[in-house]
Amino acid sequence: xxxxxxxxxxxxxxxxxxxxxxxxxxxxxxxxxxxxxxxxxxxxxxxxxxxxxxxxxxxxxxxxxxxxxxxxxxxxxxxxxxxxxxxxxxxxxxxxxxxxxxxxxxxxxxxxxxxxxxxxxxxxxxxxxxxxxxxxxxxxxxxxxxxxxxxxxxxxxxxxxxxxxxxxxxxxxxxxxxxxxxxxxxxxxxxxxxxxxxxxxxxxxxxxxxxxxxxxxxxxxxxxxxxxxxxxxxxxxxxxxxxxxxxxxxxxxxxxxxxxxxxxxxxxxxxxxxxxxxxxxxxxxxxxxxxxxxxxxxxxxxxxxxxxxxxxxxxxxxxxxxxxxxxxxxxxxxxxxxxxxxxxxxxxxxxxxxxxxxxxxxxxxxxxxxxxxxxxxxxxxxxxxxxxxxx
Amino acid sequence: xxxxxxxxxxxxxxxxxxxxxxxxxxxxxxxxxxxxxxxxxxxxxxxxxxxxxxxxxxxxxxxxxxxxxxxxxxxxxxxxxxxxxxxxxxxxxxxxxxxxxx
Numbered sequence: 001x002x003x004x005x006x007x008x009x010x011x012x013x014x015x016x017x018x019x020x021x022x023x024x025x026x027x028x029x030x031x032x033x034x035x036x037x038x039x040x041x042x043x044x045x046x047x048x049x050x051x052x053x054x055x056x057x058x059x060x061x062x063x064x065x066x067x068x069x070x071x072x073x074x075x076x077x078x079x080x081x082x083x084x085x086x087x088x089x090x091x092x093x094x095x096x097x098x099x100x101x102x103x104x105x106x107x108x109x110x111x112x113x114x115x116x117x118x119x120x121x122x123x124x125x126x127x128x129x130x131x132x133x134x135x136x137x138x139x140x141x142x143x144x145x146x147x148x149x150x151x152x153x154x155x156x157x158x159x160x161x162x163x164x165x166x167x168x169x170x171x172x173x174x175x176x177x178x179x180x181x182x183x184x185x186x187x188x189x190x191x192x193x194x195x196x197x198x199x200x201x202x203x204x205x206x207x208x209x210x211x212x213x214x215x216x217x218x219x220x221x222x223x224x225x226x227x228x229x230x231x232x233x234x235x236x237x238x239x240x241x242x243x244x245x246x247x248x249x250x251x252x253x254x255x256x257x258x259x260x261x262x263x264x265x266x267x268x269x270x271x272x273x274x275x276x277x278x279x280x281x282x283x284x285x286x287x288x289x290x291x292x293x294x295x296x297x298x299x300x301x302x303x304x305x306x307x308x309x310x311x312x313x314x315x316x317x318x319x320x321x322x323x324x325x326x327x328x329x330x331x332x333x334x335x336x337x338x339x340x341x342x343x344x345x346x347x348x349x350x351x352x353x354x355x356x357x358x359x360x361x362x363x364x365x366x367x368x369x370x371x372x373x374x375x376x377x378x379x380x381x382x383x384x385x386x387x388x389x390x391x
Numbered sequence: 392x393x394x395x396x397x398x399x400x401x402x403x404x405x406x407x408x409x410x411x412x413x414x415x416x417x418x419x420x421x422x423x424x425x426x427x428x429x430x431x432x433x434x435x436x437x438x439x440x441x442x443x444x445x446x447x448x449x450x451x452x453x454x455x456x457x458x459x460x461x462x463x464x465x466x467x468x469x470x471x472x473x474x475x476x477x478x479x480x481x482x483x484x485x486x487x488x489x490x491x492x493x
Contacts, residue, residue: 097411204415206419215401217405222405
């Protein structure tokens with residue numbers, strides 16, 4: 001029987017870590033992810049886990065610790081947020097290109113400036129090209145579930161994985177949650193499959209080699225293939241997880257999309273707000289839907305294209321701005337997928353919820369009102385929009 | 392997958408590279424060609440060489456082998472990058488740098 005509990009998102013992640021009992025954690029505190037290593041350090045101190053907890057002097061060192069441990073053959077974890085993730089950036093690239101399946105919990109937070117500790121996705125989106133698999137959670141339950149699936153996914157393609165949730169909104173809010181029994185977790189997660197690793201007896205090994213121009217591109221092409229293969233890995237592990245818990249996940253979640261005429265595409269906790277707005281609007285006869293993106297990288301290009309086919313208009317919601325003068329990262333990826341598939345669409349981009357700006361049911365209803373106007377008139381207008389910014 | 396760096400040549404496909412270019416054998420410095428981007432190369436004039444051996448320890452790589460009799464042998468161009476330190480170190484002008492035409 002599943003265990004009924006009430007946990008914050010950070011607690012849920014720390015509890016998943018405890019159930020998995022990994023080998024090494026290297027972590028440095030930063031709001032709002034601080035609680036994760038804090039709770040976990042308590043487990044270590046109480047002897048509830050066998051993990052080697054390494055209290056490092058920075059996030060750069062935290063990720064370096066994970067790289068060394070994972071290369072040695074261990075399962076290594078960390079947690080961070082915001083500028084902590086930025087400070088890890090150099091080593092995030094090393095983790096991915098050295099093909100080390102490290103698991104990193106991210107409680108997403110805005111980047112300065114102006115200085116701000118609240119939620120948006122600019123930290124995670126800022127490192128989106130580092131080569132990590134990136135899963136996002138809408139709820140505490142999803143954050144916990146994604147974490148339990150993370151190592152299996154990462155280790156099957158030898159890429160590191162980020163388990164992202166919204167700072168404060170889910171990381172600090174306490175919700176009801178169904179926990180999986182620890183024995184089942186350990187059976188599901190299993191042992192890390194190892195072929196080559198630094199502590200392997202009878203094999204000399206070097207990690208982090210230099211590649212001259214004749215080899216570098218081939219190494220990157222192989223890395224690109226691992227991310228392509230990650231889509232199937234996510235589906236396979238998610239199916240197994242669903243069979244165990246009854247909670248099935250995919251790369252995207254389609255909500256009220258069967259007969260939808262307009263829709264929003266979004267990531268993270270605001271998808272829950274959008275669901276509420278959709279229920280209200282559907283009760284009034286509006287055919288509206290939601291495409292929630294769970295896997296940002298690998299990007300579910302074909303899945304999104306299939307889901308938006310037939311829509312009269314849709315909005316891609318970015319809780320981050322790329323500051324490229326025309327759109328945010330989700331919109332860019334979505335439009336690239338549409339062009340590659342030869343599909344034209346009436347699609348606008350909303351930058352929303354920056355620095356913890358509240359996203360209400362009425363905020364999402366405003367987006368749908370705009371979309372219905374576009375569907376009616378066929379006039380898309382400005383595609384690069386800020387939601388509920390004071391003019 | 393070609394497991395050994397020794398067997399990995401510049402025509403290797405991305406599918407045959409080791410994961411992350413990891414290396415699974417020791418002493419790969421002896422089997423990997425590092426002299427392939429040389430522009431100039433040193434040439435020795437044996438009639439001027441006095442076997443003083445000032446050149447051999449100056450070489451930053453393994454391009455000036457010294458045999459069991461304590462005599463230097465010809466350059467090992469598999470490793471030589473053409474830096475020219477040996478030509479500068481030679482007190483007898485026995486080493487000349489010429490354009491590499493390989």
